[in-house]
Amino acid sequence: MSILSELNSLLDGLGIPIETGVFSGVPPDEYLVITPMTDTFEVFADNRPQVETQEVRLSLFIKGNYTVRKNEIVNTLLQAGFTITDRRYIGHEDDTGYHHYAIDVAKEYEVKEE
Secondary structure (H helix, E strand, C coil): CCHHHHHHHHHHCCCCCEEECCCCCCCCCEEEEEEEEEEEEEEEECCEEEEEEEEEEEEEEECCCCHHHHHHHHHHHHHCCCEEEEEEEEEEECCCCEEEEEEEEEEEEECCCC
């Protein structure tokens, strides 16, 4: 399991179009872009990692008021056991009319030896 597949499954239920890296095609009035940020081994035992922490940035682009949708996304993530490491308003894109709000999300995954 990876954070990308979990987030795609989880957030698909909110009815917001989601893509990884960049939104292709004509963007709707609201959409999410998932950008992978880090995959780290922070917990070691016997010089072997046991846990991998994966972190991504969710970028919400929305025309109109973003606060209700932002809160819905944050509550959904917290209820599903994700850690939110940062939330911030990036700004209004005057040329496109979108508000851009970023939510950084992390989750730990057990490292399985093959």
